[in-house]
Amino acid sequence: MTMTEDAPPAVQDAVGQHPAVQGAVGRNTAGRESAGRESARPVPLRRNLRFQLLWGGSAAGTLGLHVSDTAYPLLLLAMTGSSTLAGAFGALQIGASVLCGVHGGSVADRYDRRRVLIAADSVRLLAALSVPLAMALDAFSVVHALLVAVVIGATIAYSGPVRLLAVRSVVAPEQLRQALAQDEARMSGAGLAGPPLAGLLLGAGRAVPFLGAALASLLSLTAACLVRFPRRAEPAASKAPSGTAVSGTAATGTVTGEELTGEAAAKEGSGALAGFRHLLADRTLRATLAVVFGINLVGSAVVLPVIVLLRERGVPSGGIGLALAGEAVGAMAGALLVSRLHRLAGPGALLLAVAWFVVPLFLAPLLPGGAVTVFAALFLMGLGVPALRVMIDILVFQQVAEELRGRVIAATMTLFTVGMPAGMFGSGVLLDHVAPGTALTVLALLLALGLLPATFDRTLRRAVWPA
Numbered sequence: 001m002t003m004t005e006d007a008p009p010a011v012q013d014a015v016g017q018h019p020a021v022q023g024a025v026g027r028n029t030a031g032r033e034s035a036g037r038e039s040a041r042p043v044p045l046r047r048n049l050r051f052q053l054l055w056g057g058s059a060a061g062t063l064g065l066h067v068s069d070t071a072y073p074l075l076l077l078a079m080t081g082s083s084t085l086a087g088a089f090g091a092l093q094i095g096a097s098v099l100c101g102v103h104g105g106s107v108a109d110r111y112d113r114r115r116v117l118i119a120a121d122s123v124r125l126l127a128a129l130s131v132p133l134a135m136a137l138d139a140f141s142v143v144h145a146l147l148v149a150v151v152i153g154a155t156i157a158y159s160g161p162v163r164l165l166a167v168r169s170v171v172a173p174e175q176l177r178q179a180l181a182q183d184e185a186r187m188s189g190a191g192l193a194g195p196p197l198a199g200l201l202l203g204a205g206r207a208v209p210f211l212g213a214a215l216a217s218l219l220s221l222t223a224a225c226l227v228r229f230p231r232r233a234e235p236a237a238s239k240a241p242s243g244t245a246v247s248g249t250a251a252t253g254t255v256t257g258e259e260l261t262g263e264a265a266a267k268e269g270s271g272a273l274a275g276f277r278h279l280l281a282d283r284t285l286r287a288t289l290a291v292v293f294g295i296n297l298v299g300s301a302v303v304l305p306v307i308v309l310l311r312e313r314g315v316p317s318g319g320i321g322l323a324l325a326g327e328a329v330g331a332m333a334g335a336l337l338v339s340r341l342h343r344l345a346g347p348g349a350l351l352l353a354v355a356w357f358v359v360p361l362f363l364a365p366l367l368p369g370g371a372v373t374v375f376a377a378l379f380l381m382g383l384g385v386p387a388l389r390v391m392i393d394i395l396v397f398q399q400v401a402e403e404l405r406g407r408v409i410a411a412t413m414t415l416f417t418v419g420m421p422a423g424m425f426g427s428g429v430l431l432d433h434v435a436p437g438t439a440l441t442v443l444a445l446l447l448a449l450g451l452l453p454a455t456f457d458r459t460l461r462r463a464v465w466p467a
Contacts, residue, residue: 042172045179050170050227057223058163059186061121064128064216066194068152069093071202071209072145085142089149091421096153097160098418104157105275105410109403113162114229120159121221127151128214132207161409164397169229177339180393184335184386192328195321274404275411284348285396287453287460289415291355292388294450296416298443299358299381300423301430305443306365306374309436319371326375330382341387347395348463354384355451362444366437399466 045051073086080086107116127148134140171179201209279285303324310320341350357380364377392412400408430439454460 042175045171045175045182048171048175050229051167051179053223053227054163054166054170054229055182055186057220057227058183059190060216060223061124061159061220062187062190063194063197064213064220065152065156066190067198067201067209067216068128068213070195070198071213072149074198074202075206076142076145080142087424088146091424092146092149093153093156094417094421096150097157098153098414100154100157101410101414101417102273102275102407105161105407107158108161108165108406108410113165113406114224117159117162117166117224118221120155120162121217121224124152124155124159125214125217125221127155128210128217131210132214135207135210157410157413160413161406164393164409165406166227166229168397170227176398177342177390177394180390181335181338181386184338184389185332188328188331188335188382188386192325192332195325199321273407273411275407275409276415278400278404278408279396279411279415283457284459284463287457288348288351288392288395289412291351291451291454292392293415293419294447295355295358297419297423298362298447298450300420301427301443302362302440304424304427305431305436305439308431309365309440310371310374312436313370315371323371323374324378326378327382327385329375330379331385332382333379334383334386337383338387338390341384342391342465346462346464347391348457348460350391351388352451352455352461354388355447356455357384359444359448359451362440362447365440394466395463 069090072089076082076089077086131140131144131148134144167179167183168176197212198209201212279289306324307320310323315323344350345353361377361381365374367373369376396412397405397409427439427443430442434442
């Protein structure tokens with residue numbers, strides 16, 4: 001708001017009646033307006049040191065996690081020859097993250113967030129260092145590796161919500177979408193570079209990937225120690241309700257995100273399960289989360305049939321790895337399309353469009369072309385992922401009171417990941433009975449059937465972006 005707009009009417013009238021005074025005041029006002037605009041304009045994101053340090057630390061930590069997620073199963077497979085034990089690492093990691101997720105959100109809302117992040121990164125660093133140390137002492141075992149999986153999963157549950165809250169606390173509100181898009185590039189880049197880097201490091205020595213993961217954890221911990229951000233949620237006691245991204249909820253009496261402020265947030269926000277209650281209280285949020293849950297559930301089941309199918313067609317392991325990198329490459333490209341896709345459609349329409357776009361792509365590996373076809377299909381699948389992730393942040397996380405946000409983030413992350421172990425396990429069971437091509441057809445059909453209720457949900461289709 002400019003100084004001229006704030007000036008009393010009598011002063012404005014006087015200025016209009018006296019040209020000399022008008023000129024002098026006009027020049028002074030213009031100068032103050034310019035200075036006000038300069039001071040109000042946020043620092044460009046590329047020069048925001050706190051954000052870039054957080055982003056760099058998160059990028060290092062995420063890369064280390066992807067290296068670990070590949071190196072541990074490969075090492076367990078080499079040690080035991082058991083694919084079940086190799087797969088158990090990922091299952092235990094996800095399981096620990098899901099089990100600790102509720103408490104992790106509650107901790108993010110109630111305790112010093114910076115200390116929580118430092119503690120989680122410190123524990124993950126110690127867990128990573130324990131592996132090469134045990135190898136040097138010739139004491140490394142399968143049990144040790146699986147315990148590390150549990151520790152990693154637990155630290156993700158505590159650090160994940162805090163990192164999201166830290167990012168939004170160091171950038172201006174109008175820059176948040178850009179910051180989230182950059183964060184998507186971090187996740188996609190780490191997902192692309194992590195697996196081949198793990199294989200390269202493992203080839204250099206059995207302990208090398210885990211030393212690399214420890215270095216990544218150290219960089220993440222260093223960034224957490226250097227960056228200052230708000231320690232805990234500040235209650236929004238006097239904030240007035242302003243609606244949500246969903247049209248028509250006021251008529252039904254549904255409690256929405258922006259309405260959960262002040263005393264309402266205090267009542268709704270008590271308890272570790274408050275995040276789940278908030279998500280389930282709104283019809284559109286329920287439908288949105290159900291669609292993403294279905295995509296993650298079925299999507300996690302697709303990888304194994306694709307690998308088996310490519311092996312049956314004689315594609316070498318290196319070719320399979322490159323083909324599976326298509327999704328990460330697509331997500332990196334999709335990070336550049338976030339704003340454009342959000343302008344093209346409302347959140348509900350965008351969610352349904354991306355979900356239905358994925359359904360026929362599940363059948364693409366059945367076409368000729370082998371690894372190239374799989375890469376192209378996964379690339380197209382990955383294009384819409386960043387837009388959906390940022391959509392969830394805007395539609396869910398930004399519309400909830402600050403004192404409840406950590407638990408809502410943790411609840412959302414839990415609901416998104418809880419079905420993934422079932423998808424992986426179900427995929428293996430399905431492949432024990434049918435061919436990989438049939439398995440992919442069944443999965444595509446299951447996703448299509450699961451999307452039908454949301455597709456006919458008028459409230460979801462008509463959802464609009466928050467003001």
